[in-house]
Amino acid sequence: MALAVALPILSGAGSHLHAQHLLVPMDRGQSDHLRAYGLTYAVIERGEAAEWLLNFRDGAFLLPDRTWIRREAAVLGVRVEAVDGAEVATIRDTMARGDMEAVLLEAAPRIAVYTPPNSPPWADAVTLVLEYAGIPYETVWDAEVLEGRLPDYDWLHLHHEDFTGQYSKFFQAFAATPWLREEVARNTEMAERFGYDDVPELKRAVAEGIRSFVMGGGFLFAMCSATETLDLALASHGTDITASFANGRPPDPDAASRMDWDRALAFQGAQPQLSASVNAFSDIDTHQVNTSARRALGSFALFEFSARADPVAAMLVQNHQAVIPDFYGLTTAFAADRLKPGSTILAREGNRVKYVHGSAGEGSWTFYGGHDPEDAEHQVGDAPTRLELHPNSAGYRLILNNILFPAAKPRPLKT
Amino acid sequence: MSTERTMSTVSNVGKGVALGLAPALALALGMALALFPSTVAAGPAAAAGEALEGSDPERIVARLADAETRGEAEEELLVWIRELPPERASLWLRLAAAVDRLPPDQVGAAAHAVLLSDPVFEADPVRQVAAARELRDAALELHPSGQPVLLALAAHLLEPEAPGEALDLRRRYLAGGFEGPEAGEVVMAVARALLDGPAPVDGSTGVSDEAPADEARRILEEFLEGAPEHPMAPEARRLRALAVRAGEGS
Numbered sequence: 001m002a003l004a005v006a007l008p009i010l011s012g013a014g015s016h017l018h019a020q021h022l023l024v025p026m027d028r029g030q031s032d033h034l035r036a037y038g039l040t041y042a043v044i045e046r047g048e049a050a051e052w053l054l055n056f057r058d059g060a061f062l063l064p065d066r067t068w069i070r071r072e073a074a075v076l077g078v079r080v081e082a083v084d085g086a087e088v089a090t091i092r093d094t095m096a097r098g099d100m101e102a103v104l105l106e107a108a109p110r111i112a113v114y115t116p117p118n119s120p121p122w123a124d125a126v127t128l129v130l131e132y133a134g135i136p137y138e139t140v141w142d143a144e145v146l147e148g149r150l151p152d153y154d155w156l157h158l159h160h161e162d163f164t165g166q167y168s169k170f171f172q173a174f175a176a177t178p179w180l181r182e183e184v185a186r187n188t189e190m191a192e193r194f195g196y197d198d199v200p201e202l203k204r205a206v207a208e209g210i211r212s213f214v215m216g217g218g219f220l221f222a223m224c225s226a227t228e229t230l231d232l233a234l235a236s237h238g239t240d241i242t243a244s245f246a247n248g249r250p251p252d253p254d255a256a257s258r259m260d261w262d263r264a265l266a267f268q269g270a271q272p273q274l275s276a277s278v279n280a281f282s283d284i285d286t287h288q289v290n291t292s293a294r295r296a297l298g299s300f301a302l303f304e305f306s307a308r309a310d311p312v313a314a315m316l317v318q319n320h321q322a323v324i325p326d327f328y329g330l331t332t333a334f335a336a337d338r339l340k341p342g343s344t345i346l347a348r349e350g351n352r353v354k355y356v357h358g359s360a361g362e363g364s365w366t367f368y369g370g371h372d373p374e375d376a377e378h379q380v381g382d383a384p385t386r387l388e389l390h391p392n393s394a395g396y397r398l399i400l401n402n403i404l405f406p407a408a409k410p411r412p413l414k415t
Numbered sequence: 416m417s418t419e420r421t422m423s424t425v426s427n428v429g430k431g432v433a434l435g436l437a438p439a440l441a442l443a444l445g446m447a448l449a450l451f452p453s454t455v456a457a458g459p460a461a462a463a464g465e466a467l468e469g470s471d472p473e474r475i476v477a478r479l480a481d482a483e484t485r486g487e488a489e490e491e492l493l494v495w496i497r498e499l500p501p502e503r504a505s506l507w508l509r510l511a512a513a514v515d516r517l518p519p520d521q522v523g524a525a526a527h528a529v530l531l532s533d534p535v536f537e538a539d540p541v542r543q544v545a546a547a548r549e550l551r552d553a554a555l556e557l558h559p560s561g562q563p564v565l566l567a568l569a570a571h572l573l574e575p576e577a578p579g580e581a582l583d584l585r586r587r588y589l590a591g592g593f594e595g596p597e598a599g600e601v602v603m604a605v606a607r608a609l610l611d612g613p614a615p616v617d618g619s620t621g622v623s624d625e626a627p628a629d630e631a632r633r634i635l636e637e638f639l640e641g642a643p644e645h646p647m648a649p650e651a652r653r654l655r656a657l658a659v660r661a662g663e664g665s
Contacts, residue, residue, distance in 0.1 A: 074643035075636045077652055132656075388653055 020065035021088055022073070022080040027058040027320050032391040035076040036061065037400040038133030043069060044407055045108040045136075052315065052408060054307035055100040056091065059318025059401075062102070076134070077391070101307035103315065109154035109219070109406040111137035114145070114161065114210075114226075116186060124159045125223065125372045125385070129396050132387040135403060142190050145206045150213040154406050158226035160330060160371060162281075163207045163233035165200030166246045168225060168330055169279045169290075174380065198247040200233075200240075207233035214265065215361030221402045225330035227367040228284045231264035232272055243276035261340075265365050266358055270338045279330075285369075286352040287332035297326040297376060300333070300354040302347045302398075313344050315408055316357055316366060316401050321394035326354065328378065329371035347398075355398060366402050373398075471495075472507070476530050479514065480523025489514055503533060509571065516564045516595070521553055525568055532572050540576045547572035551584055563593035567601055574604075582608050589634055599647040602638045606631040606654045610661060628661035 024036050040061045043050045048069075051062040063069055065082060073080045083091070095102065113127055117139075130137050140149065140156075150156060162168040167183060174180045184199075191202040207230050214220045222230060232241060239258035244250050251274040252258065261268035270282045279290035287295045301323045305313040326332070326349065333352040339345070343358035346366075357366045371378045373395020374385045390396065475495060478488035489511065496507050510529045517525055528546035531539070547569050554565035570584035585605045588598075609627040625633065635655040639648060 071636075071640050074641075075639045075652075075655065077639075077643060077648060134659075388649065388656075 020085075021083050022063045022065050022069060023057075023083045023091070024061040024063060024073075024078060024080050025057045026060045026318065028392075029079065030320070030392070031079045032077045033320065033397055034129055034133050034387060034391055034393065034400060036078045037397075037404060038135050039063070039069070039073055039076055039078045040105065040404065041108055041133070041135045041407075042072060044105050050105040052103045052105055052318075052404065053091070053095065053100065054103060054311060054314045054318060055098065056095050058320040059315075061105075062088070062091075099306050099308060101311055101314070103311060103408045105404060105407045107407060109403070110152065111135065111155045111157070111403065112140045112144075112150070112153040113137050113157045113159075114141060115139050115159070116141050116183065125396070126157045126159060126221070126399055128372075128384060128387055129399055130403075133400065142187075142194075142202065142206050145209040145213075146194055148209070150209060150218065151216060153218070155219045155221065155403065156210065156213060158210070158220070158222040158230065160224040161226040161229065162330075163203045163226065163229040164236070164242055164246075164281060165198070165203040165233075166242050166281075169243070169276070169281075170380075173279075200242040200247050204233045204237060211263070211265065211360070214363040214365055217362035219363060219402070219406045220265075220365040221368070221399070222365065223329065223368045223399075224371045225281065227266070227334070227369065228281050228331040231261075231267045231284075232270070232282055234263040234265070235259040235261050235267075236272070237263060241272040241274060243274070245276060264340070265360050266340060266343055266356060266367055267334070267338050268340045270335075281331070284334055284338045285331045286335050287328060289328045289330065289332055295332075297328065297332075298349050299323050299325050300347045300349040300352070302355075303345065310344075311408075312364075312405070313346060313357065315405050316355075316398070317346050318401055319394050319397050320392070324373070324394045324398075325376065327370040327373055327376040327395065329369055331369055333369040334367065368398060368402075472530055472533065476523070476526040479526045482519060485514070485522065503535065506532060509568065512596070513564045513568055518557060518561045518565070521550070521565060524550055524553060525565065528568075528572055544573060544576045547577075548580075551580070554584075555587075559591055562591060563588060563595045564597070566591075566593075567595070567597040570601070570604070578608065594641075599638065599642070599645055599651075602634055603647060603650060603654065606635050606651075606658065610654065610657050626662065628658045631655075632658035632662060 024030070024039065026033060026036060030036060040050050040052075040063065043063050048064050048066070050064075053060045053062055062083075063080070070080065072078075092102070094100070111130070113124070113130070115124065115127070127137070137157075138153070140153075144150070160168065165187075167180065167187075170180055187199045187202065191197070191199050194202065194205070196202040196205065210220065210230065211234055236255065236259055238260055239255040240247070240249060240252045241255045241259075242251055251272075253274070255274060256271050259270070259272070261270075267284050270284045272282045273280045280288050287297070302317045302319055303313075304322075305317060307314040324347070333349070333354045334356060336345070336348070336351040336353050339353060339356060340358070343356050345353050345356050347353075347355035354370070355366070355368050358364065372385055374387075374390045374393055375382065387393070387396070472495065475488050475492050478484040479492070481488075492507065492511050496504050496511065499507065506529060510526060513525065514522055524546075528543075528550050531543045531546045550565055550569040550572065554562050554569055557565065566584050566588045570581040570588070573584065574581040582605065585601045585608075588601050589605060609631040632655055635651050635658060638645070639651050639655070642648065645651070
């Protein structure tokens with residue numbers, strides 16, 4: 001049965017049955033997990049076949065044996081193992097005996113990162129790892145979203161954005177800093193340029209554009225405050241949840257009862273934080289890092305998923321480490337009782353959900369709480385993480401799982 | 416060196432390399448660890464004292480230049496190095512690591528050039544550069560098989576006062592395809608020089624068709640392809656990332 005299932009992948013290049021492959025192990029024997037994703041991305045970007053071996057050696061990749069791939073692996077420091085046809089057959093037999101599945105990786109996704117054109121005083125974990133792994137991406141911001149250019153991409157990343165238009169509520173602490181003043185000026189100019197009365201209204205329109213992107217088949221990966229504020233912006237279209245410093249008006253005291261959670265992607269029933277002096281967005285976030293109710297960090301555990309019955313979830317949790325130390329963000333983790341039913345929880349610590357995936361329309365979204373997996377208590381102005389010091393980061397692997405996920409073509413399940 | 420000492424040296428060199436030491440330094444330390452116990456074990460403490468008594472770098476250099484006393488001088492050198500502060504020790508360790516690989520008729524010149532480069536003994540950069548250039552000239556006249564150590568040493572000695580000439584020599588080293596213990600260090604030095612800004616122009620005769628960032632990237636990738644697990648591979652990858660970024664920005 002294993003060979004009958006495997007043959008469709010090999011039949012497209014029958015002679016490869018006797019050719020060598022390169023196995024990229026992703027267990028603790030791998031020297032650089034993060035760049036292994038970059039190597040695999042480079043392979044499929046050049047039109048070569050690659051397979052993701054879910055649950056085999058912690059999500060290994062099987063690449064064709066080419067001189068340029070071997071060279072690239074050496075240059076990047078990625079450990080690869082040459083395997084011949086017999087060894088590949090043994091691998092497939094092993095996979096068939098366990099809950100493992102090979103997923104074909106096809107076209108490399110076109111990646112966009114939503115980021116303002118200035119230089120914020122903190123780093124973005126996703127752009128850091130894309131740069132480190134050598135995975136190309138383009139940047140977009142409000143103009144590109146509002147001009148309808150998101151369909152040019154397959155994969156969109158959002159990070160420490162505040163789609164409620166309140167500048168992450170940094171006003172009280174950083175009002176005099178040049179970077180925040182520049183951010184206010186830039187956003188105000190954008191609102192005026194596109195005819196919006198204020199920045200919260202602009203950001204809500206951008207949130208709607210992102211929602212449309214997902215509904216139309218796009219893949220959305222959001223971290224940190226983008227997760228929570230995106231849905232707050234979408235759900236608050238009929239009310240006002242923003243502080244007066246953002247739009248000159250006080251928020252609607254009954255906003256919570258007027259939220260339209262049907263518009264949101266992941267959350268429902270949350271209580272928005274209407275006080276301007278409380279640096280939090282809602283009770284979706286379980287850690288409230290910048291408030292007096294700050295919760296201490298723990299560790300979150302990845303769930304295991306059947307590679308055959310649930311290949312999507314299995315792809316997103318491939319890792320060489322099952323329990324990962326937690327890390328703060330403006331949104332650190334999500335209250336389990338604020339998640340809509342139907343989403344798939346991928347990692348949690350008790351009732352604090354760290355990593356969750358769901359579908360919306362033709363597309364899908366993944367939310368991952370926290371700012372930087374290797375900087376547990378990142379402060380504004382801190383130096384960015386140096387990933388060459390964390391080539392085996394389990395937390396960063398979860399980000400990269402999402403990068404390759406759109407390239408995967410899971411086998412149709414037999415009914 | 417005896418077979419026993421060689422084996423001991425090889426073992427200690429392996430440990431040094433595993434610790435991430437530059438191969439040349441690891442070799443020198445390996446020699447020191449192998450030789451010193453033997454020196455002590457060869458007789459009573461007086462034997463070690465005799466090796467140390469009256470040691471000074473000028474005397475050691477003179478004895479290195481003499482083929483008949485070279486072996487003992489190597490031992491004395493390693494013992495004397497142990498007393499030096501790190502900034503001086505690294506220079507003399509480089510010589511100690513190179514002696515066995517230098518053409519015999521160049522050992523004296525190399526040792527003399529190193530002596531002139533030691534800030535405690537000579538503060539005349541003109542004489543230092545002249546001596547280093549003599550080494551360079553001697554290296555260029557040698558058969559390629561005898562060149563690598565002298566090229567690398569001459570480049571190191573030229574670098575403070577004539578970085579352009581040092582870069583040229585290192586480029587010659589790389590063009591020669593040499594793979595000695597100093598190869599990694601040479602690659603890193605060339606890459607850093609190319610990435611640090613405009614190429615030094617003092618007396619530089621080397622002309623490359625490639626943009627500096629592209630050249631840096633090429634030599635780093637060639638190095639990594641040949642030695643992906645070399646102790647200097649992480650640094651090579653870091654420099655390569657800088658070269659890629661610099662190349663994209665140009």
